[in-house]
Amino acid sequence: MYLPERRLFSQPSLVICLVFFSLLSLSTFLHLQKNNYYPWWRISIKNTSTLPDHKPTSFLNTTPGTPTKNLDRGMWTVNSIGRLGNQMGEYATLYALAKLNGHQAYILPAMHQYLAPIFKITLPVVPSELVGKIPWRNYNLHDWMSEEYRHIQGKYVRLTGYPCSFTFYDHIRQEILQEFTFHDYIKEDTNQYLLQLRGQRKEVTYIGVHVRRGDYVNVMPNVWKGVVADKDYLEKAMNYFREKYHDAIFVVVSNGMDWCKQNINASRGDVYFAGDGRESSPGRDFALIAHCNHTIMTIGTFGIWAGYLVGGETVYLANYTLPDSPFLKVFKPSAAFLPEWIGIPADLSPLLPKS
Numbered sequence: 001m002y003l004p005e006r007r008l009f010s011q012p013s014l015v016i017c018l019v020f021f022s023l024l025s026l027s028t029f030l031h032l033q034k035n036n037y038y039p040w041w042r043i044s045i046k047n048t049s050t051l052p053d054h055k056p057t058s059f060l061n062t063t064p065g066t067p068t069k070n071l072d073r074g075m076w077t078v079n080s081i082g083r084l085g086n087q088m089g090e091y092a093t094l095y096a097l098a099k100l101n102g103h104q105a106y107i108l109p110a111m112h113q114y115l116a117p118i119f120k121i122t123l124p125v126v127p128s129e130l131v132g133k134i135p136w137r138n139y140n141l142h143d144w145m146s147e148e149y150r151h152i153q154g155k156y157v158r159l160t161g162y163p164c165s166f167t168f169y170d171h172i173r174q175e176i177l178q179e180f181t182f183h184d185y186i187k188e189d190t191n192q193y194l195l196q197l198r199g200q201r202k203e204v205t206y207i208g209v210h211v212r213r214g215d216y217v218n219v220m221p222n223v224w225k226g227v228v229a230d231k232d233y234l235e236k237a238m239n240y241f242r243e244k245y246h247d248a249i250f251v252v253v254s255n256g257m258d259w260c261k262q263n264i265n266a267s268r269g270d271v272y273f274a275g276d277g278r279e280s281s282p283g284r285d286f287a288l289i290a291h292c293n294h295t296i297m298t299i300g301t302f303g304i305w306a307g308y309l310v311g312g313e314t315v316y317l318a319n320y321t322l323p324d325s326p327f328l329k330v331f332k333p334s335a336a337f338l339p340e341w342i343g344i345p346a347d348l349s350p351l352l353p354k355s
Protein backbone atom coordinates (compact mmCIF):
# COMPACT_ATOMS: atom_id res chain seq x y z
CA MET A 1 0.00 0.00 0.00
CA TYR A 2 1.21 3.50 -0.77
CA LEU A 3 1.50 5.68 2.30
CA PRO A 4 0.86 9.37 1.76
CA GLU A 5 3.86 11.43 2.71
CA ARG A 6 3.73 13.45 5.86
CA ARG A 7 5.41 16.78 6.20
CA LEU A 8 8.38 15.70 8.20
CA PHE A 9 10.24 18.86 8.87
CA SER A 10 8.88 22.25 9.68
CA GLN A 11 11.29 25.15 9.23
CA PRO A 12 12.43 25.77 12.87
CA SER A 13 13.01 22.08 13.54
CA LEU A 14 14.95 21.83 10.30
CA VAL A 15 17.42 24.42 11.53
CA ILE A 16 17.80 22.63 14.87
CA CYS A 17 18.31 19.35 13.06
CA LEU A 18 21.01 20.82 10.87
CA VAL A 19 22.94 22.32 13.76
CA PHE A 20 22.61 19.14 15.78
CA PHE A 21 23.85 16.87 13.03
CA SER A 22 26.70 19.13 12.05
CA LEU A 23 27.94 18.95 15.63
CA LEU A 24 27.35 15.22 15.78
CA SER A 25 29.28 14.53 12.62
CA LEU A 26 32.12 16.78 13.68
CA SER A 27 32.50 15.02 17.00
CA THR A 28 32.30 11.62 15.31
CA PHE A 29 34.95 12.73 12.88
CA LEU A 30 37.30 13.99 15.59
CA HIS A 31 36.83 10.84 17.61
CA LEU A 32 37.57 8.57 14.68
CA GLN A 33 40.69 10.40 13.65
CA LYS A 34 42.41 9.02 16.75
CA ASN A 35 41.96 5.48 15.56
CA ASN A 36 43.55 5.88 12.18
CA TYR A 37 46.55 3.69 12.92
CA TYR A 38 44.74 0.55 13.95
CA PRO A 39 45.52 -2.19 11.40
CA TRP A 40 42.52 -2.31 9.09
CA TRP A 41 42.37 -6.06 8.74
CA ARG A 42 41.68 -6.44 12.45
CA ILE A 43 38.62 -4.29 12.21
CA SER A 44 35.65 -6.34 13.12
CA ILE A 45 32.49 -5.07 11.54
CA LYS A 46 30.96 -5.05 15.00
CA ASN A 47 33.64 -2.74 16.38
CA THR A 48 32.54 0.65 15.20
CA SER A 49 35.05 2.42 17.43
CA THR A 50 37.78 1.48 14.98
CA LEU A 51 36.40 2.79 11.71
CA PRO A 52 39.41 4.39 10.05
CA ASP A 53 39.48 7.17 7.51
CA HIS A 54 35.87 7.94 8.16
CA LYS A 55 34.53 10.81 6.15
CA PRO A 56 32.16 13.04 8.05
CA THR A 57 28.83 12.49 6.43
CA SER A 58 26.27 14.64 8.09
CA PHE A 59 22.61 14.71 7.40
CA LEU A 60 21.79 16.76 4.32
CA ASN A 61 25.33 17.89 3.73
CA THR A 62 25.85 16.53 0.23
CA THR A 63 25.53 20.02 -1.24
CA PRO A 64 26.57 22.42 1.49
CA GLY A 65 24.33 25.44 1.68
CA THR A 66 21.33 23.96 -0.09
CA PRO A 67 19.78 21.62 2.44
CA THR A 68 16.18 22.34 1.48
CA LYS A 69 16.88 21.31 -2.07
CA ASN A 70 18.08 17.93 -0.85
CA LEU A 71 15.12 17.57 1.45
CA ASP A 72 12.84 18.16 -1.52
CA ARG A 73 14.46 15.20 -3.20
CA GLY A 74 13.38 13.07 -0.25
CA MET A 75 15.38 10.32 1.29
CA TRP A 76 15.81 6.89 -0.23
CA THR A 77 17.56 4.04 1.47
CA VAL A 78 17.97 0.27 1.30
CA ASN A 79 17.96 -2.46 3.94
CA SER A 80 21.35 -3.48 5.29
CA ILE A 81 21.25 -7.26 5.34
CA GLY A 82 23.65 -10.09 4.61
CA ARG A 83 27.40 -10.01 4.41
CA LEU A 84 29.88 -8.14 2.24
CA GLY A 85 28.68 -9.17 -1.24
CA ASN A 86 25.04 -8.54 -0.37
CA GLN A 87 25.82 -5.21 1.28
CA MET A 88 27.67 -4.12 -1.86
CA GLY A 89 24.75 -5.22 -4.05
CA GLU A 90 22.27 -3.32 -1.89
CA TYR A 91 24.47 -0.20 -1.91
CA ALA A 92 25.00 -0.21 -5.68
CA THR A 93 21.31 -0.87 -6.38
CA LEU A 94 20.23 1.97 -4.10
CA TYR A 95 22.78 4.27 -5.74
CA ALA A 96 21.50 3.46 -9.23
CA LEU A 97 17.75 3.39 -8.55
CA ALA A 98 17.70 6.60 -6.48
CA LYS A 99 19.55 8.30 -9.31
CA LEU A 100 17.21 6.94 -11.98
CA ASN A 101 14.20 8.17 -10.00
CA GLY A 102 15.70 11.55 -9.15
CA HIS A 103 15.95 11.11 -5.38
CA GLN A 104 18.78 11.45 -2.89
CA ALA A 105 20.18 8.12 -1.60
CA TYR A 106 21.19 7.69 2.05
CA ILE A 107 22.54 4.50 3.59
CA LEU A 108 21.61 3.13 6.98
CA PRO A 109 24.23 3.35 9.74
CA ALA A 110 24.68 -0.44 9.73
CA MET A 111 25.63 -0.42 6.06
CA HIS A 112 28.04 2.42 6.65
CA GLN A 113 29.70 0.45 9.45
CA TYR A 114 30.08 -2.47 7.10
CA LEU A 115 31.36 -0.79 3.97
CA ALA A 116 33.11 2.42 5.07
CA PRO A 117 36.11 0.67 6.69
CA ILE A 118 36.91 -0.89 3.32
CA PHE A 119 35.78 1.48 0.57
CA LYS A 120 35.72 5.21 -0.09
CA ILE A 121 31.94 5.21 -0.35
CA THR A 122 30.30 8.63 -0.62
CA LEU A 123 26.58 8.26 0.10
CA PRO A 124 25.45 10.14 3.22
CA VAL A 125 24.11 8.23 6.22
CA VAL A 126 20.63 8.41 7.74
CA PRO A 127 21.25 9.52 11.35
CA SER A 128 20.36 6.63 13.62
CA GLU A 129 17.97 8.83 15.61
CA LEU A 130 15.90 9.37 12.47
CA VAL A 131 15.81 5.84 11.08
CA GLY A 132 12.76 4.87 13.14
CA LYS A 133 10.99 8.21 12.76
CA ILE A 134 10.82 8.42 9.00
CA PRO A 135 7.62 7.02 7.44
CA TRP A 136 9.44 4.77 5.01
CA ARG A 137 7.61 3.20 2.15
CA ASN A 138 9.09 -0.29 1.84
CA TYR A 139 9.60 -1.34 -1.75
CA ASN A 140 10.65 -4.92 -2.37
CA LEU A 141 13.02 -5.69 -5.25
CA HIS A 142 13.65 -8.93 -7.04
CA ASP A 143 17.16 -9.65 -8.18
CA TRP A 144 17.18 -8.08 -11.63
CA MET A 145 16.25 -4.74 -13.13
CA SER A 146 12.65 -4.19 -14.26
CA GLU A 147 11.01 -1.37 -16.14
CA GLU A 148 8.76 -0.49 -13.17
CA TYR A 149 11.85 0.30 -11.05
CA ARG A 150 12.30 3.43 -13.15
CA HIS A 151 9.05 4.78 -11.75
CA ILE A 152 9.05 4.06 -8.02
CA GLN A 153 6.79 6.51 -6.19
CA GLY A 154 7.58 8.05 -2.85
CA LYS A 155 9.80 10.56 -1.17
CA TYR A 156 10.87 8.31 1.71
CA VAL A 157 11.49 4.90 0.19
CA ARG A 158 13.30 1.94 1.73
CA LEU A 159 14.28 -0.63 -0.90
CA THR A 160 14.19 -4.17 0.48
CA GLY A 161 15.51 -7.54 -0.64
CA TYR A 162 18.96 -8.80 -1.59
CA PRO A 163 19.45 -7.11 -4.95
CA CYS A 164 22.77 -7.92 -6.59
CA SER A 165 22.72 -7.74 -10.33
CA PHE A 166 24.69 -5.75 -12.85
CA THR A 167 21.37 -5.07 -14.60
CA PHE A 168 20.63 -2.41 -11.95
CA TYR A 169 23.88 -0.48 -12.22
CA ASP A 170 26.02 -1.50 -15.17
CA HIS A 171 24.98 1.65 -17.08
CA ILE A 172 26.88 3.67 -14.42
CA ARG A 173 29.67 1.17 -13.97
CA GLN A 174 32.39 3.81 -13.59
CA GLU A 175 30.53 5.48 -10.72
CA ILE A 176 29.98 2.16 -8.98
CA LEU A 177 33.67 1.25 -9.34
CA GLN A 178 34.51 4.66 -7.93
CA GLU A 179 32.28 4.05 -4.89
CA PHE A 180 34.04 0.73 -4.27
CA THR A 181 37.53 2.18 -4.41
CA PHE A 182 39.59 0.69 -1.59
CA HIS A 183 41.16 2.95 1.01
CA ASP A 184 44.75 3.73 0.11
CA TYR A 185 46.28 1.78 3.00
CA ILE A 186 44.33 -1.33 2.00
CA LYS A 187 45.49 -0.97 -1.59
CA GLU A 188 49.09 -0.56 -0.46
CA ASP A 189 49.04 -3.49 1.98
CA THR A 190 47.41 -5.74 -0.59
CA ASN A 191 49.77 -4.85 -3.41
CA GLN A 192 52.72 -5.40 -1.09
CA TYR A 193 51.40 -8.86 -0.23
CA LEU A 194 50.86 -9.75 -3.88
CA LEU A 195 54.36 -8.54 -4.71
CA GLN A 196 55.76 -10.94 -2.10
CA LEU A 197 53.98 -13.85 -3.79
CA ARG A 198 55.69 -12.96 -7.05
CA GLY A 199 59.09 -13.56 -5.46
CA GLN A 200 61.92 -13.54 -8.01
CA ARG A 201 59.63 -13.85 -11.01
CA LYS A 202 59.69 -10.84 -13.33
CA GLU A 203 56.04 -10.98 -14.18
CA VAL A 204 53.08 -12.97 -13.03
CA THR A 205 49.36 -13.01 -13.78
CA TYR A 206 47.37 -13.07 -10.60
CA ILE A 207 44.18 -15.13 -10.58
CA GLY A 208 41.98 -14.53 -7.54
CA VAL A 209 40.10 -17.67 -6.52
CA HIS A 210 37.09 -17.44 -4.22
CA VAL A 211 35.79 -20.74 -2.89
CA ARG A 212 32.48 -20.22 -1.12
CA ARG A 213 31.86 -22.94 1.50
CA GLY A 214 30.62 -22.41 5.07
CA ASP A 215 26.84 -22.51 5.42
CA TYR A 216 26.37 -23.01 1.66
CA VAL A 217 27.81 -26.53 1.86
CA ASN A 218 24.53 -27.54 3.54
CA VAL A 219 22.18 -24.85 2.27
CA MET A 220 22.74 -25.58 -1.43
CA PRO A 221 21.73 -29.27 -1.39
CA ASN A 222 19.15 -29.06 1.39
CA VAL A 223 17.32 -25.84 0.57
CA TRP A 224 18.04 -25.13 -3.08
CA LYS A 225 18.56 -28.56 -4.74
CA GLY A 226 22.00 -27.39 -5.75
CA VAL A 227 25.69 -28.00 -5.29
CA VAL A 228 28.73 -25.95 -4.35
CA ALA A 229 31.90 -26.02 -6.42
CA ASP A 230 33.80 -29.31 -6.31
CA LYS A 231 37.43 -30.23 -6.89
CA ASP A 232 36.89 -30.88 -10.62
CA TYR A 233 35.40 -27.46 -11.27
CA LEU A 234 38.33 -25.72 -9.61
CA GLU A 235 40.84 -27.84 -11.53
CA LYS A 236 39.14 -27.04 -14.85
CA ALA A 237 38.93 -23.33 -14.08
CA MET A 238 42.57 -23.17 -13.01
CA ASN A 239 43.72 -25.13 -16.05
CA TYR A 240 41.90 -22.65 -18.27
CA PHE A 241 44.15 -19.90 -16.92
CA ARG A 242 47.28 -22.08 -16.79
CA GLU A 243 46.95 -22.70 -20.51
CA LYS A 244 46.37 -19.07 -21.25
CA TYR A 245 49.03 -17.52 -19.00
CA HIS A 246 52.27 -19.40 -18.50
CA ASP A 247 52.97 -17.14 -15.50
CA ALA A 248 49.60 -17.59 -13.72
CA ILE A 249 49.53 -17.77 -9.94
CA PHE A 250 46.42 -18.48 -7.93
CA VAL A 251 45.50 -16.50 -4.84
CA VAL A 252 42.94 -18.58 -2.96
CA VAL A 253 40.53 -17.15 -0.41
CA SER A 254 37.72 -19.12 1.17
CA ASN A 255 35.61 -19.54 4.25
CA GLY A 256 36.57 -23.23 4.07
CA MET A 257 40.32 -23.09 3.75
CA ASP A 258 40.90 -26.61 5.12
CA TRP A 259 38.78 -28.07 2.34
CA CYS A 260 40.72 -25.99 -0.20
CA LYS A 261 44.08 -27.23 1.05
CA GLN A 262 42.87 -30.81 0.80
CA ASN A 263 41.20 -30.49 -2.61
CA ILE A 264 43.24 -28.04 -4.66
CA ASN A 265 46.38 -29.57 -6.13
CA ALA A 266 49.16 -27.17 -5.20
CA SER A 267 52.05 -29.36 -6.33
CA ARG A 268 52.89 -27.12 -9.31
CA GLY A 269 53.89 -24.38 -6.90
CA ASP A 270 51.48 -21.83 -8.40
CA VAL A 271 48.78 -21.95 -5.70
CA TYR A 272 48.80 -19.70 -2.62
CA PHE A 273 46.28 -20.24 0.15
CA ALA A 274 46.30 -16.58 1.02
CA GLY A 275 42.96 -15.91 2.66
CA ASP A 276 42.35 -15.84 6.38
CA GLY A 277 38.69 -16.84 5.92
CA ARG A 278 37.46 -14.52 8.66
CA GLU A 279 33.76 -14.06 8.01
CA SER A 280 33.41 -11.26 10.55
CA SER A 281 36.00 -9.12 8.75
CA PRO A 282 35.98 -10.17 5.11
CA GLY A 283 37.71 -7.01 3.85
CA ARG A 284 41.21 -8.46 3.67
CA ASP A 285 40.22 -11.53 1.67
CA PHE A 286 38.05 -9.46 -0.61
CA ALA A 287 40.82 -6.92 -1.23
CA LEU A 288 43.24 -9.74 -2.10
CA ILE A 289 41.18 -11.17 -4.94
CA ALA A 290 39.90 -7.77 -6.06
CA HIS A 291 43.52 -6.70 -6.72
CA CYS A 292 44.26 -9.72 -8.92
CA ASN A 293 44.08 -9.63 -12.72
CA HIS A 294 41.41 -12.29 -13.29
CA THR A 295 38.87 -14.13 -11.18
CA ILE A 296 37.68 -17.65 -10.52
CA MET A 297 34.49 -17.57 -8.53
CA THR A 298 32.31 -20.41 -7.33
CA ILE A 299 28.94 -19.21 -6.06
CA GLY A 300 27.80 -16.19 -4.09
CA THR A 301 27.87 -12.43 -4.38
CA PHE A 302 31.37 -12.08 -2.86
CA GLY A 303 32.88 -13.69 -5.95
CA ILE A 304 30.52 -11.89 -8.31
CA TRP A 305 31.67 -8.55 -6.91
CA ALA A 306 35.33 -9.51 -7.13
CA GLY A 307 34.89 -10.37 -10.81
CA TYR A 308 33.01 -7.13 -11.43
CA LEU A 309 35.61 -4.92 -9.75
CA VAL A 310 38.60 -6.68 -11.32
CA GLY A 311 37.14 -6.45 -14.81
CA GLY A 312 39.45 -9.14 -16.23
CA GLU A 313 38.27 -12.59 -17.21
CA THR A 314 35.88 -14.24 -14.80
CA VAL A 315 35.19 -17.96 -14.68
CA TYR A 316 32.07 -19.02 -12.77
CA LEU A 317 30.25 -22.18 -11.81
CA ALA A 318 27.18 -22.42 -14.06
CA ASN A 319 23.91 -24.34 -13.70
CA TYR A 320 24.58 -25.46 -10.16
CA THR A 321 20.97 -26.30 -9.28
CA LEU A 322 18.48 -28.81 -10.66
CA PRO A 323 16.13 -27.26 -13.25
CA ASP A 324 13.17 -27.38 -10.83
CA SER A 325 15.07 -25.65 -8.01
CA PRO A 326 13.17 -22.88 -6.18
CA PHE A 327 16.48 -20.98 -6.35
CA LEU A 328 15.79 -20.17 -10.00
CA LYS A 329 12.66 -18.25 -8.96
CA VAL A 330 14.73 -15.73 -7.02
CA PHE A 331 17.99 -15.88 -8.98
CA LYS A 332 18.33 -15.19 -12.69
CA PRO A 333 21.73 -16.36 -13.96
CA SER A 334 21.64 -14.04 -16.97
CA ALA A 335 21.27 -11.06 -14.61
CA ALA A 336 23.99 -12.26 -12.23
CA PHE A 337 26.85 -13.18 -14.59
CA LEU A 338 28.06 -10.75 -17.23
CA PRO A 339 27.62 -12.08 -20.77
CA GLU A 340 31.38 -12.21 -21.38
CA TRP A 341 32.08 -14.26 -18.24
CA ILE A 342 32.93 -17.92 -18.78
CA GLY A 343 30.64 -20.52 -17.24
CA ILE A 344 31.70 -24.08 -16.47
CA PRO A 345 28.66 -26.30 -15.78
CA ALA A 346 28.48 -27.92 -12.36
CA ASP A 347 28.39 -31.67 -11.85
CA LEU A 348 24.90 -32.25 -10.47
CA SER A 349 25.29 -36.03 -10.10
CA PRO A 350 25.53 -35.85 -6.26
CA LEU A 351 21.90 -34.61 -6.31
CA LEU A 352 20.53 -37.41 -8.45
CA PRO A 353 19.12 -40.61 -6.93
CA LYS A 354 21.77 -43.34 -6.71
CA SER A 355 20.93 -46.19 -9.07
Ligand SMILES: *[C@@H]1O[C@H](CO)[C@@H](O)[C@H](O)[C@H]1NC(C)=O
Pocket residue numbers: 035038044047049050
Ligand atom coordinates in the same frame (compact mmCIF):
# COMPACT_ATOMS: atom_id res chain seq x y z
C1 LIG B 1 37.68 -2.47 19.30
O1 LIG B 1 38.83 -1.84 18.80
C2 LIG B 1 39.73 -1.35 19.79
C3 LIG B 1 40.90 -0.67 19.09
O2 LIG B 1 40.53 0.58 18.64
C4 LIG B 1 40.22 -2.51 20.64
O3 LIG B 1 41.06 -2.04 21.66
C5 LIG B 1 39.02 -3.21 21.26
O4 LIG B 1 39.47 -4.36 21.97
C6 LIG B 1 38.04 -3.64 20.16
N1 LIG B 1 36.84 -4.22 20.77
C7 LIG B 1 36.31 -5.36 20.34
C8 LIG B 1 35.06 -5.79 21.02
O5 LIG B 1 36.79 -6.04 19.41
Ligand SMILES: *[C@@H]1O[C@H](CO)[C@@H](O)[C@H](O)[C@H]1NC(C)=O
Pocket residue numbers: 265266267268
Ligand atom coordinates in the same frame (compact mmCIF):
# COMPACT_ATOMS: atom_id res chain seq x y z
C1 LIG C 1 48.78 -32.89 -8.83
O1 LIG C 1 49.35 -32.30 -9.99
C2 LIG C 1 50.56 -32.91 -10.40
C3 LIG C 1 51.17 -32.04 -11.50
O2 LIG C 1 50.26 -31.90 -12.57
C4 LIG C 1 50.27 -34.34 -10.82
O3 LIG C 1 51.47 -34.99 -11.22
C5 LIG C 1 49.67 -35.08 -9.61
O4 LIG C 1 49.28 -36.38 -10.00
C6 LIG C 1 48.46 -34.33 -9.09
N1 LIG C 1 48.00 -34.96 -7.83
C7 LIG C 1 46.77 -35.35 -7.64
C8 LIG C 1 46.47 -35.94 -6.30
O5 LIG C 1 45.90 -35.25 -8.49
Ligand SMILES: *[C@@H]1O[C@H](CO)[C@@H](O)[C@H](O)[C@H]1NC(C)=O
Pocket residue numbers: 191194205206291292293
Ligand atom coordinates in the same frame (compact mmCIF):
# COMPACT_ATOMS: atom_id res chain seq x y z
C1 LIG D 1 47.96 -7.48 -12.45
O1 LIG D 1 47.71 -7.19 -11.10
C2 LIG D 1 48.81 -6.59 -10.44
C3 LIG D 1 48.45 -6.49 -8.96
O2 LIG D 1 47.29 -5.71 -8.77
C4 LIG D 1 49.12 -5.25 -11.07
O3 LIG D 1 50.24 -4.66 -10.44
C5 LIG D 1 49.40 -5.44 -12.55
O4 LIG D 1 49.56 -4.20 -13.19
C6 LIG D 1 48.26 -6.21 -13.24
N1 LIG D 1 48.65 -6.57 -14.59
C7 LIG D 1 47.92 -6.24 -15.64
C8 LIG D 1 48.42 -6.69 -16.97
O5 LIG D 1 46.89 -5.60 -15.54
Ligand SMILES: *[C@@H]1O[C@H](CO)[C@@H](O)[C@H](O)[C@H]1NC(C)=O
Pocket residue numbers: 318319343344345
Ligand atom coordinates in the same frame (compact mmCIF):
# COMPACT_ATOMS: atom_id res chain seq x y z
C1 LIG E 1 23.26 -23.72 -18.43
O1 LIG E 1 22.01 -24.26 -18.83
C2 LIG E 1 21.37 -23.55 -19.87
C3 LIG E 1 20.00 -24.15 -20.06
O2 LIG E 1 20.06 -25.55 -20.16
C4 LIG E 1 22.22 -23.61 -21.12
O3 LIG E 1 21.64 -22.87 -22.16
C5 LIG E 1 23.59 -23.01 -20.81
O4 LIG E 1 24.44 -23.13 -21.94
C6 LIG E 1 24.22 -23.71 -19.61
N1 LIG E 1 25.45 -22.99 -19.25
C7 LIG E 1 26.65 -23.56 -19.28
C8 LIG E 1 27.80 -22.66 -19.00
O5 LIG E 1 26.82 -24.73 -19.51
